[in-house]
Amino acid sequence: MDKIKVLLVEKSSSDRELISETLSKIDYINLVGEADNAEEANYFLNDNYPNVILIGTNLELDRHNLAKSISNEYPDIAIIMIENELKEDTMYKALFSGAKDVIISPFTSSKLVDSIFRAAQLVNEKSVVHKDIPVKQRRRSGRGHVITVFSTKGGVGKTFISTNLAISLAKDSDKRVCLVDLDLDFGNTVLALNMVPRFTILDIVDDIRNIDQDIIESYLIPHESGIKVLPANAKPQINEFVNSEHIEIILRALQGAFDYVVVDMPARFYEPVNPAFQVADVLLMVTTPEISAVRNIKASIQTLQELNFPKSKIKVVLNKADSSGQIKSKDVESTLNQSLYEIIDADYKQAMLSLNDGIPVTIGKPKSPISKSFNSLAKKINSEFIESGVK
Ligand SMILES: Nc1ncnc2c1ncn2[C@@H]1O[C@H](COP(=O)(O)OP(=O)(O)OP(=O)(O)O)[C@@H](O)[C@H]1O
Numbered sequence: 001m002d003k004i005k006v007l008l009v010e011k012s013s014s015d016r017e018l019i020s021e022t023l024s025k026i027d028y029i030n031l032v033g034e035a036d037n038a039e040e041a042n043y044f045l046n047d048n049y050p051n052v053i054l055i056g057t058n059l060e061l062d063r064h065n066l067a068k069s070i071s072n073e074y075p076d077i078a079i080i081m082i083e084n085e086l087k088e089d090t091m092y093k094a095l096f097s098g099a100k101d102v103i104i105s106p107f108t109s110s111k112l113v114d115s116i117f118r119a120a121q122l123v124n125e126k127s128v129v130h131k132d133i134p135v136k137q138r139r140r141s142g143r144g145h146v147i148t149v150f151s152t153k154g155g156v157g158k159t160f161i162s163t164n165l166a167i168s169l170a171k172d173s174d175k176r177v178c179l180v181d182l183d184l185d186f187g188n189t190v191l192a193l194n195m196v197p198r199f200t201i202l203d204i205v206d207d208i209r210n211i212d213q214d215i216i217e218s219y220l221i222p223h224e225s226g227i228k229v230l231p232a233n234a235k236p237q238i239n240e241f242v243n244s245e246h247i248e249i250i251l252r253a254l255q256g257a258f259d260y261v262v263v264d265m266p267a268r269f270y271e272p273v274n275p276a277f278q279v280a281d282v283l284l285m286v287t288t289p290e291i292s293a294v295r296n297i298k299a300s301i302q303t304l305q306e307l308n309f310p311k312s313k314i315k316v317v318l319n320k321a322d323s324s325g326q327i328k329s330k331d332v333e334s335t336l337n338q339s340l341y342e343i344i345d346a347d348y349k350q351a352m353l354s355l356n357d358g359i360p361v362t363i364g365k366p367k368s369p370i371s372k373s374f375n376s377l378a379k380k381i382n383s384e385f386i387e388s389g390v391k
């Protein structure tokens, strides 16, 4: 194996020394340069073309901007960001800037070496995967619209909304719709739809080199509503083999095969599912009428905007709305400074029954207020694309 070439960008000389000493002991790692500013980093980037760049905590520049510009210009160089504290916000800022991994200082030498090794492997795999897929199969023809359903708070109704929305979109518009469960560790769309997962995302990952818009269909499970479903894997520990390159290939293939790709997300930002943000045409942010949920969503929206995610794509859905609730829809709107895209009432009885029976409310109770909200949500989404002329 060739040595992994590493460039270190860090202002503090003591930090640089510590890292270079650690790396000098590893014979398959070669520290090809040390830089303490962007100019120097660029010099080494052009000259030595490292495989991995370590961005330290002390720099007199916006470290995330640096990461972003490097990852745009040199997509096959893996960026690792060193951070001072473990906060969700720091993690997703780093990952959104294109970093492949984040390590928290202080770290052990094995953590550092392991991270470098894995990051280098990831970019290596990526170039192999892309090389092996014929260009024809990677083309985006008749691009479908991706609706990503997200919140960083668990239990607000992402799965409930994505399953019912997918069904409503299929009913309302007679369009081809698929539902993808990207809650890789805890995905439960198959429970909500009472389906047996014949294949899961992991089977597609195993076959990733052959995946195109035709082949991917053979992995999907048809639901009686007409939608097709791609379930998450039932064994969380296995999902560490799934990375963002795989997810990007899967989503692009699905966009080629369907009019709508509805994506049910995990309750956190993390690297493997980043493409679901990048390719989203509509990002449905789900909140409930609780202060903690609204605060959560406000922070997520702010972060997404700092990362230049287009505000026009962010739509907020208030779920489990309740007239006797902690806060009213008007309060949610004024806190977020954004009007609500849809309000879905709380109906605990129907929600529980639908989950127990595996029959979504939009099928089991099509006339209920909740189902009407889903029909209205589907109509709004349809009209987004007609009005904007996006195809
Ligand atoms: N409008 C609603 N009224 C009543 N109960 C609801 C409503 N929407 C969702 N629920 C219930 O809330 C619970 C959590 O919903 P769901 O699993 O969809 O949330 P989630 O955001 O996907 O959670 P996780 O983050 O764990 O994936 C479920 O029991 C669901 O039936």
Ligand SMILES: [Mg+2]
Binding pocket: 158, 159, 160, 183, 188, 264, 265
């Ligand atoms: Mg869920």
